[in-house]
Amino acid sequence: MIKKDPKGDTDSLLEDVRNDYRAFPEMGIKRCLQCGLCTSNCPAARHSDYDPREMVKMVRDNNPEIMNNPDIWNCFYCYTCGSNCPANNSPCIVNQILRQKILLKGENNARIYEFLAYGYSYLDFGVGSIPSDFFDGLVADFGQKYVELKINLEDIRHDLGLEDYNLKGEALEEVKSILSSSGFTSRLEEFKRCHES
Numbered sequence: 001m002i003k004k005d006p007k008g009d010t011d012s013l014l015e016d017v018r019n020d021y022r023a024f025p026e027m028g029i030k031r032c033l034q035c036g037l038c039t040s041n042c043p044a045a046r047h048s049d050y051d052p053r054e055m056v057k058m059v060r061d062n063n064p065e066i067m068n069n070p071d072i073w074n075c076f077y078c079y080t081c082g083s084n085c086p087a088n089n090s091p092c093i094v095n096q097i098l099r100q101k102i103l104l105k106g107e108n109n110a111r112i113y114e115f116l117a118y119g120y121s122y123l124d125f126g127v128g129s130i131p132s133d134f135f136d137g138l139v140a141d142f143g144q145k146y147v148e149l150k151i152n153l154e155d156i157r158h159d160l161g162l163e164d165y166n167l168k169g170e171a172l173e174e175v176k177s178i179l180s181s182s183g184f185t186s187r188l189e190e191f192k193r194c195h196e197s
């Protein structure tokens, strides 16, 4: 049952987060112990000043200043934080809700521009695919074999007896239709226009 308002705009940041449809009913944001396990396992915290424990605390304290913290954009939604939280909280989802609230206010659109190609990959292939803009960095990390894997992926899958990774034909059209009717496609276009204007 979707009973929640994604735009949630009450006086309480905590209630806005809890009322968002992304927040599952048992999500334990109010039970957060401030144990810091999420931060200790967070790759973004390891490589930046982002601190999911502190983010959750500020939401619990109804402190809107967290919305102005540029570090929250360093989370890349790996979901590690929620997998070991003793309170069944998900800093990852809390972060998603915060960022959505900021974007709905028309702010920080530039923060997600480089990820739009990821969204467009659903329209082109029916699945999420790492955008080519990231290839140079991935080659730097994994070597040329990363590109070779990308180029030969379908052949490798066929050799292993697996079906195509990318969707085609009717299945692809079905995904595109869902993305269009859900507003996903128009949101992508909107963000693209905002950035280019």
Ligand code: SF4
Pocket (backbone or CB within 6 Å): 031, 032, 033, 034, 035, 036, 037, 038, 039, 052, 053, 056, 081, 084, 085, 086, 087, 088, 089, 090, 091
């Ligand atoms: S792991 Fe869970 S309980 Fe511990 S600080 Fe993070 S959100 Fe709070």
Ligand code: SF4
Pocket (backbone or CB within 6 Å): 038, 041, 042, 043, 044, 045, 052, 074, 075, 076, 077, 078, 079, 080, 081, 082, 091, 092, 095
């Ligand atoms: S989802 Fe975000 S906050 Fe959670 S562990 Fe991954 S990078 Fe850190």
